[in-house]
Amino acid sequence: MGLLWKRLIIFLVFVIAVLQVIHMILLSRLESKRSERQKRTKNNIFNEDVIAVSDYKDEDIESDRKAMHEMVKHTTVLDSSGEYHIINFFSRAQSLGPRNHVRQDISLVTQTSVSQIYNLDLLSNRWHGLASVTVFALFQDIPLAIEMILLLRRCYPSIRRNTSFHLVYPLSIPKPAIGATTLSPRLSISIITKEENCDRMQSLLKMIESNAVNYGHLGIAYPNNLLRNVARRNALTDYVFVVDIDLVPNDGLYEQFIEFAKQNKLFTEDRKKEKVVYVVPAYEVNTLASVDIDEKLETIEQLIPKDKSQLLRQIELMNARPFYIELCWKCQKYTDYENWQKHKSQKMDILFEVLWRDPWEPFYISVNTVPYYDERFRQYGFNRISQVCELHMSGYKFSVLNKAFVIHKGFKTADSFHKEKDLELERNRILFRQFKTQLKDKYPESSRRCY
Structure with a gap:
């Protein structure tokens, strides 16, 4: 009887050992598949971004540029004070699609002058969800604002995919002060959206900052709360995170x-x-x-x-x-x-x-x-x-x-x-x-x- 129990115990120990080995093998295979899947996902994301940059072709940029200029020509929406033009979805995030239904999601909401829009590149690296951004520009700076949005969309597929831009600009045109400039004349609009400029995008955008102050708009008040509200109203998600652009x-x-x-x-x-x-x-x-x-x-x-x-x-x-x-x-x-x-x-x-x-x-x-x-x-x-x-x-x-x-x-x-x-x-x-x-x-x- 004792010998039988000993054999049974040895058999059970053997079975347990075999099961542990099988368990370890299965875990190893599972981890290997998970790692491979993660690696494949990262590669796919990288490849998608590389492809996405080249997919935003010159003809696409020209089409978007023309559409934005047409919006400026035909906009009739004013704020409650009657002092500012508003263009909702001046440039629309691709992931939103054509419908304006509210999603169970969260959007980052922010506002910026033309001089501070360069902050979006770092912001988009950290925020991986939808974003709603209102850009404030004087009328004479709208063409440059358009080119900067196009540049960000070309160089950052994540911005093109997730970020919607809205535009607010004043009806009145400020009288230029002696020796004053709104934006840097060194920046050539005609070349800003070329693909090779993605490598030096920071220096291009920072040129603008050097000659423009966020609140110094030559007599035109910066309507920060209006800009926040425009971005919020166009954030098509249940939750929002309102932050400053910097x-x-x-x-x-x-x-x-x-x-x-x-x-x-x-x-x-x-x-x-x-x-x-x-x-x-x-x-x-x-x-x-x-x-x-x-x-x-x-x-x-x-x-x-x-x-x-x-x-x-x-x-x-x-x-x-x-x-x-x-x-x-x-x-x-x-x-x-x-x-x-x-x-x-x-x-x-x-x-x-x-x-x-x-x-x-x-x-x-x-x-x-x-x-x-x-x-x-x-x-x-x-x-x-x-x-x-x-x-x-x-x-x-x-x-x-x-x-x-x-x-x-x-x-x-x-x-x-x-x-x-x-x-x-x-x-x-x-x-x-x-x-x-x-x-x-x-x-x-x-x-x-x-x-």
Whole structure:
């Protein structure tokens, strides 16, 4: 009897060993197939992008150029003030197709002057989803704006695939000041979209920045909130992430939020009705020892942390710090950066909630049904905080995400602003006082106030 049990035990041990070997072989094959599939996917993406560049042929560019010029000739849509022309879908993302139906997805929403549009190349490298971008241009600069959009679409298949451009330009034409120019005359429009210029796109686009200031439009007010609203209204997704053009999200933020949204069923009708926005902490990185305009984009991108561990390392080295810490710390401090930096997580989730306090103006992800921006705010000051203030008054909660962040390229300092900034700030401060009074009438049942 004992001998029989011994033989049975040996047999079972043998069977278990064989099963373990089979299991290891199957796992090895599965991993091999997965690696091959990933490699094939990466190669396909690379090949698609290479093919896509060559697929955007000269005749396609000419067709798109002609279509955009025709839109400018025939546009009749004005903003509520009657001072600005609006062209929705000046250039449409290919992945949207012809239909304007809203998707269970998230769009990055931003706005830019012609001088700052070069920021889209790095932004598109980090954001892998849909984007809705409003471009502001003076009438005489529209031909150059068109060429820049065409260049970005040619050199970046991801931009052509995922980014829709909209155009806003003023009815009035500013009187040129003595010796003033709006954009650099060194840039030749006739050659900008040639394929070989993709290698030196940064230097071409940065030529424009050197002779143009984002808010300095020779007497024409920069309508930042109008631009944000135009981009938001044309974002055909349930959720939006409104950021400034010179901010860069952490790598993978799009994919991480989509996973978070699916796990928490944020795309269901009940969850979309909840009054909550998802705060994304903002930082700024020192880029003074940056690169010349002719150096490659990868060199610039290496300065921008890709994930939270890299960001924390940059903070230790004093190369990164919370956004606006030098100029308006109280505008950002309620994000509670110290608490956020202490926590490490494997997957995206809500870390904590923050009660809004004046003058906090966080960047956040939200459903695309939150209150729009007040378009009376133009130029510098109170344009974002007025909208966040209304979120607070109307009952929204502010939930801070644990892994998400955005980076501003360069430290914000007092000397980085245009000379009219203080006058604009004072004008908008007076408007903001009026705006807060109007919110009391708009939300009479709310016990919250913007102070």
